[in-house]
Amino acid sequence: MDTIWSPDAVDGAKPKYKAVVTMIRDQIAAGGLKIGEKLPPVRELAWQLKITPGTVARAYTVLTDSGVLQAEVGRGTFVAxxxxxxxxxxxxxxxxxxxxxxxxxxxxxxxxxxxxxxxxxxxxxQAELIRHLLGEIAQDPPSGVMHYPSRRTATAAREAMVHWLKGSPIGRIDESDIVLSHGGQNAILLVFQTILRGRRPTIFVEELAYPGFRRAAELVRADVVAVPCDSDGIVPEALAEAAERHPEAQLICTSPEVHSPTCGFTPMERRHALVEVARRADLQILEDDCYRMGQAVGEGYRLLAPERGWYVTSLSKSITPALRIGCAIGPRGMSAALHRSAEHGFFGLATPMIDLTAALLAHPQxxxxxxxxxxxxxxxxxxxxxxxxxxxxxxxxxxxxxxxxxxxxxxxxxxxxxxxxxxxxxxxxxxxxxxxxxxxxxxxxxxxxxxxxxxxxxxxxxxxxxxxxxxxxxxx
The missing domain is CATH 3.90.1150.10 (Aspartate Aminotransferase, domain 1)
Structure with a gap:
């Protein structure tokens, strides 16, 4: 366990006890510290981190009061x-x-x-867990409450989102690919703002589709063209015809795993066919995965077409819509542009929400x-x-x-x-x-x-x- 305690993690931090608190929280979230595992004695950890014993003791007290650690008289301090x-x-x-x-x-x-x-x-x-975590964060918010949010302060939240998306067949992702948003609708708008160019861009949607696609299009002055569908989703031939009629179109929006409102699912053969049409017409593909509650059945468009596949999801249909937490993920090479859309639009999520996202999505329960x-x-x-x-x-x-x-x-x-x-x-x-x-x-x-x-x-x-x-x- 000694290898997880690095003086670099607290070097230059002010105040240092908060850096120790964050270090211990991060180790618990990442699995470096297991439930029931004993932490080093105060003086021993202070020596390893090259800080005063009082600083470590204060960090232990904060974490014990918030329920992260548990102190037992005569035995030591353990992960609760x-x-x-x-x-x-x-x-x-x-x-x-x-x-x-x-x-x-x-x-x-x-x-x-x-x-x-x-x-x-x-x-x-989830209601009880969220209330518990909010109380814990209020006592000692890791990201603070007196400065603007930043990519650095949101690192733990993005890593937690990667953890939460583990198993989703959307291609390789790391925390730098994650752009946090105020729910799925905001994520859709971020993708539109990143992709669409020109005075009057055009997007394609399914003939019955999530109304938020049209609302986001109105905000960016985009025209919406509906593409005919059958029980398997968008008809590839109809998409090809629409692309010929509208060469200015830049994006197609679709929900292949759970289609709202029809409960439909797009099988893999149809997805491959749509990718081929999108490549010929040079269309980007936005996959809205906000309604899926269980494991994905098919491979996502970001995996099938990594050069043009965009992905959005949120916590609304799997945890709660109250938090308004979601994310957008772009193709490789587009992460920086997607981050700029968020930062230029709203700087980032509020720091307490960043801390809640990090704690909630990585929570073992x-x-x-x-x-x-x-x-x-x-x-x-x-x-x-x-x-x-x-x-x-x-x-x-x-x-x-x-x-x-x-x-x-x-x-x-x-x-x-x-x-x-x-x-x-x-x-x-x-x-x-x-x-x-x-x-x-x-x-x-x-x-x-x-x-x-x-x-x-x-x-x-x-x-x-x-x-x-x-x-x-x-x-x-």
């Missing part, structure tokens, strides 16, 4: 078990779903509207918490499938929304209005299409973990009853 710290200092987190106060979160108390517009995850313990949240989503999906499965329903057990193609007699707008009269808010297909496009008569139903399972079941039964009684009777 985060699970025990949470159990000692925060409300216990049951393994089943936690229903959040419905009035405070504008969701689903009795007699209130149930909002199924956007996904809200069940609490698998996070994978288990995310799994509990995924299991919670699956419970909601099963309820919806049981109620609506005899209709044309598209779903996946680890995707926090469902896509319902309405039976004859129902128009999407009329169905949404009828549902809202029953206290149920859902999105019509037209909200995912261009203003002048013809959209299918379909709706997206998002999972809202703030709604109890029993209330959610009642809502799905209500939708089923509406589907059985369309206002427009089709005569034969």
């Amino acid at each position: 078990d985060p699970k025990e710290v949470l159990e000692d200092n925060t409300p216990s987190v049951p393994l089943n779903l936690i229903e959040i106060d419905s009035v405070r979160h504008n969701s689903a108390g009795a007699g209130q509207t149930m909002n199924f517009f956007s996904p809200h995850l069940p609490n698998g313990g 996070l994978p288990q918490i995310m799994e509990r949240s995924r299991e919670g989503v699956e419970k909601y999906v099963k309820i919806a499938v049981n109620a609506l499965g005899r209709f044309d329903l598209r779903w996946r057990k680890d995707v926090p929304f469902l896509w319902l193609l309405l039976p004859q007699g129902w128009r999407a707008s009329a169905f949404c209005q009828a549902a809202e009269k029953q206290g149920i808010q859902i999105r019509a297909a037209e909200e995912f299409a261009g203003r002048d496009a013809q959209s299918p008569h379909a709706v997206r139903i998002a999972i809202n973990g703030a709604v109890s399972l029993s209330r959610f079941e009642q809502a799905m039964a209500c939708l089923r009853d509406l589907l059985d009684s369309p206002p427009e009777q089709i005569s034969v």
Whole structure:
């Protein structure tokens, strides 16, 4: 263990005790210090770091008070078990779903509207963990609170993001490739600002697509052209035709792993075909991976086309949307330009959010918490499938929304209005299409973990009853 204690880590630091605190936190996050491992005695560590014993003692005290370390009389100082710290200092987190106060979160108390517009995850313990980490950071923020954020202060957060993305098939990444953003929407805008050139650039999107693509395009004065899709995603021949009609187009935006709103997936054969079209037309490819909760099934475009593949994701659909933390990753050679877009736009994330990102994404409890949240989503999906499965329903057990193609007699707008009269808010297909496009008569139903399972079941039964009684009777 002696090799991890380098005097260079505290040399020149002011105050030095904070440098020791950061060193120990980083070693725990990186696995250099394990849970239950004993730290060197104060005087021994002071000698190794060439600082005073009082400085080390102060660092140990800060970390012990915040629960990172645990001091035992007569035995020494040890790395604390985060699970025990949470159990000692925060409300216990049951393994089943936690229903959040419905009035405070504008969701689903009795007699209130149930909002199924956007996904809200069940609490698998992330709320308690985030509160605990925020309290810890407030006591001793590693990045400080009196200066601008910088690439250097965000290094630990970017490394934690790399750790969190481990296993994602997006090509080799290191911390310098990560550009932190205020959620996925901000990440999309950063990519647009980095790529698009000219007075009136053009981008391609799927004919039904995440509305944020169009909103970001408006901000950079870009024209949006929708490309026809089938059940596997964008049709390569249609993309090639669109590229011929719009030679000024520079970018295609797509969601191959989890398509919103249809729950679709783009298989590898189709992805390879789209890459070939993009290369011939010299199109950049932006992959929006914000809705995936489990392991990726296919290889990402940054791996398939490393010279033109861009990737964005966020914590919103896997941990919580409240933090507004996401990232953008560009092709090799474009990291500097992407960093400039962020720094010129907002300098970087606030330093407390940088510290929270570093602590949260590297926390040993996070994978288990995310799994509990995924299991919670699956419970909601099963309820919806049981109620609506005899209709044309598209779903996946680890995707926090469902896509319902309405039976004859129902128009999407009329169905949404009828549902809202029953206290149920859902999105019509037209909200995912261009203003002048013809959209299918379909709706997206998002999972809202703030709604109890029993209330959610009642809502799905209500939708089923509406589907059985369309206002427009089709005569034969």
